[in-house]
Amino acid sequence: GQNIDQPTEMTATEGAIVQINCTYQTSGFNGLFWYQQHAGEAPTFLSYNVLDGLEEKGRFSSFLSRSKGYSYLLLKELQMKDSASYLCAAMDSNYQLIWGAGTKLIIKP
Amino acid sequence: IAGITQAPTSQILAAGRRMTLRCTQDMRHNAMYWYRQDLGLGLRLIHYSNTAGTTGKGEVPDGYSVSRANTDDFPLTLASAVPSQTSVYFCASSDGPADTQYFGPGTRLTVL
Numbered sequence: 709g710q711n712i713d714q715p716t717e718m719t720a721t722e723g724a725i726v727q728i729n730c731t732y733q734t735s736g737f738n739g740l741f742w743y744q745q746h747a748g749e750a751p752t753f754l755s756y757n758v759l760d761g762l763e764e765k766g767r768f769s770s771f772l773s774r775s776k777g778y779s780y781l782l783l784k785e786l787q788m789k790d791s792a793s794y795l796c797a798a799m800d801s802n803y804q805l806i807w808g809a810g811t812k813l814i815i816k817p
Numbered sequence: 818i819a820g821i822t823q824a825p826t827s828q829i830l831a832a833g834r835r836m837t838l839r840c841t842q843d844m845r846h847n848a849m850y851w852y853r854q855d856l857g858l859g860l861r862l863i864h865y866s867n868t869a870g871t872t873g874k875g876e877v878p879d880g881y882s883v884s885r886a887n888t889d890d891f892p893l894t895l896a897s898a899v900p901s902q903t904s905v906y907f908c909a910s911s912d913g914p915a916d917t918q919y920f921g922p923g924t925r926l927t928v929l
Contacts, residue, residue: 712859738915750907750920751860795860803914804875807859 710734712808714796719814720786728781728794728811736801740772740779743795745810751795754781783813791815820844821921823908829927830898838893838924840908848911849891850918851875851883853904860907866891867914898928 711733720726732740739758743751757763757772757779769782781794793810800806821842830836842849851863862875866885880902882894891910895902905925909918 741917750922753917753919756917797860799915804862804865805860805918807861809857809859 710798710800710806712796712798712806714794714808714811716809717812717814719816720783722786722788722815722817724786725782725784726786726813728783728796728813730779730781730796730808732777732779732796732798732806732808734798734800734806737774738799738801738803740770741797741799741805742770742779742781743797745793745795747792754794786815788815788817821908821910821919823906823921823924825924826922827925827927829929830895832899832928833897836895836898836926838895838906838908838926840891840893840921841889842891842908842910842921843889844910844912844919845888846910846912846919847888848914848916848918849885850909850911851881851891851893852907852909853877853902854907854923855904863893863906898926900928902926903928 714730742754745751755770762771767784772779795810796808797805824839847868850865852860864883866872869888907923908921911918
C-alpha cells in the first residue's frame with residue numbers, strides 16, 4: 709500500500725534549527741512536496757523535490773533521498789510565526805498526492 | 818478574485834440534506850481537486866479533474882459527486898449528507914496533474 713510517515717508533533721525554541729522527517733512508500737514516484745498549514749487555514753506550498761539532494765529556499769531547505777524513500781524539511785532561525793503543521797506529500801505514478809497526517813511544530817520563546 | 822475561492826466558509830447541515838460546495842479559480846489552471854481533512858489523518862482526495870469536461874475518482878469518492886463544465890468552477894455535491902461527512906473540505910488547483918497544487922481557504926462542514 710501507499711504510506712507517508714512523519715512525526716505527529718515537535719517542539720523547538722525560537723532562533724533554533726529543526727528538522728522534520730518524512731518517509732514514504734508509493735506506487736511509483738513523481739516528487740515530494742512540503743506544505744505549511746497554520747491552524748484554521750489552507751495548506752500553502754513550501755518546496756518540491758524530485759531529484760536527490762538539498763534544495764534551499766531562504767530559511768527553509770528540503771532534502772530528498774529516493775533510494776531511501778526519505779525526505780526532510782529543515783527550518784533555520786525559527787520564528788514564532790513558524791508555529792504550524794508541516795505536511796509531507798509524495799506524488800505517485802498516477803500523479804496523485806499521498807499525504808502524511810502532518811507534523812505540528814510548536815515554537816517556544 | 819485572486820486564486821481560489823470556496824463557498825460557503827462553514828455550514829451546519831441536517832443529515833439527509835443535499836449540499837453543494839462551490840469552488841472557483843481564476844488562474845486558468847487545467848486541473849482541480851477536492852480533498853477532505855480530518856483530525857489525525859492526511860488530506861484525502863475525493864474527486865479530481867485534469868481538464869474541463871473530465872472528472873475522476875480519488876481515494877474516498879463515495880457519497881460525493883463533481884462536475885467540471887468549465888475551467889474555472891468545480892462544485893462538489895453531497896447528495897444525501899451523513900454525519901461521517903463532517904470535515905473540512907479543501908479545493909485545490911494546479912496547472913497540470915504533475916504540478917504544484919494551490920489550495921482554497923476551505924469549507925468547514927458539520928452534518929448533524
